[in-house]
Amino acid sequence: MTNTGRNSIVLSSLLVVIVSAATFLLHSIGQKVSVIKAENEETSAKLAVLDSQISNIDSLMMEYEIRKAMVSEQSKVILAEDNPTITYQYLLRVLSWLGKDNHLRFSLSDKGKGGGDWNNYVISGRSNYMDVAHFTRFIEHQRALLTLEELSIGSDGVANSDTVSFSMVLRTHYAEGGLALHEVRPKSVKANLAEYQLFRSRVWDSAQFDEDEEADPRLVNIDSSNLIGVAEGRIFLRDSQGVIRILNLRDRVKGGYLYSIDVREGRAIFRVDKYGLPENQILHLHKEN
Numbered sequence: 001m002t003n004t005g006r007n008s009i010v011l012s013s014l015l016v017v018i019v020s021a022a023t024f025l026l027h028s029i030g031q032k033v034s035v036i037k038a039e040n041e042e043t044s045a046k047l048a049v050l051d052s053q054i055s056n057i058d059s060l061m062m063e064y065e066i067r068k069a070m071v072s073e074q075s076k077v078i079l080a081e082d083n084p085t086i087t088y089q090y091l092l093r094v095l096s097w098l099g100k101d102n103h104l105r106f107s108l109s110d111k112g113k114g115g116g117d118w119n120n121y122v123i124s125g126r127s128n129y130m131d132v133a134h135f136t137r138f139i140e141h142q143r144a145l146l147t148l149e150e151l152s153i154g155s156d157g158v159a160n161s162d163t164v165s166f167s168m169v170l171r172t173h174y175a176e177g178g179l180a181l182h183e184v185r186p187k188s189v190k191a192n193l194a195e196y197q198l199f200r201s202r203v204w205d206s207a208q209f210d211e212d213e214e215a216d217p218r219l220v221n222i223d224s225s226n227l228i229g230v231a232e233g234r235i236f237l238r239d240s241q242g243v244i245r246i247l248n249l250r251d252r253v254k255g256g257y258l259y260s261i262d263v264r265e266g267r268a269i270f271r272v273d274k275y276g277l278p279e280n281q282i283l284h285l286h287k288e289n
Contacts, residue, residue, distance in 0.1 A: 078145045080178035097186045124167040141189045145173045219254045220245050227283040235268045
């Protein structure tokens with residue numbers, strides 16, 4: 001074999017090796033490019049999602065605040081945690097909503113065991129009866145889940161009929177995921193309470209209107225008046241000043257009103273409530289000389 005032929009074979013072999021290596025290298029590069037391209041497309045998709053979420057973060061935060069506010073304004077909400085400090089601060093807030101500044105004796109008395117998370121507190125003090133009534137009503141009707149387990153009220157006596165001593169057992173319920181105390185907003189509570197002091201005497205030793213500063217001075221006092229004439233539907237009285245007063249049925253007098261007229265018997269019947277109990281008071285015709 002000549003040198004030329006030998007060289008041709010060697011060059012051909014080298015060419016085959018170079019072409020094969022180049023083909024393998026290009027194939028490997030192509031596979032890596034495909035993988036990198038797929039990863040880039042996946043990363044681009046994730047970035048697009050993140051961009052969308054970032055662009056909506058303000059609206060999401062606003063929605064979150066709105067939802068939190070709605071929860072805090074529900075009819076009843078449970079607190080996330082409780083201890084004597086938290087409950088005492090809440091009671092002070094209730095008093096501030098009422099516009100009161102009552103002094104309370106306050107102590108923890110019991111804790112929930114196994115059947116739920118709650119604490120019992122004993123609250124006692126002395127206050128105006130209506131203040132106590134509104135205070136207990138506010139506690140039960142505000143949004144925080146507090147229940148009144150026991151309540152006792154006692155009068156301090158006739159001398160202080162508007163002041164009562166009270167003692168109550170208050171249970172505070174709480175659970176994980178509930179609201180923090182500062183997130184609980186005040187709720188408007190209608191009074192719906194009788195303004196009458198239950199411990200005040202309802203029967204008096206003297207006529208009620210004797211000490212009533214709002215009594216109308218123009219009303220006739222039938223205790224110091226004489227019945228001098230009767231007719232159908234009206235009567236004639238002479239008061240303590242000698243003035244003749246004419247009254248029709250249902251006309252008011254001190255402590256009551258003219259209830260009925262008995263012309264035949266010569267008398268007038270008044271329905272009065274001067275001593276705390278409604279009663280009939282009768283005036284008979286007084287013949288003047």
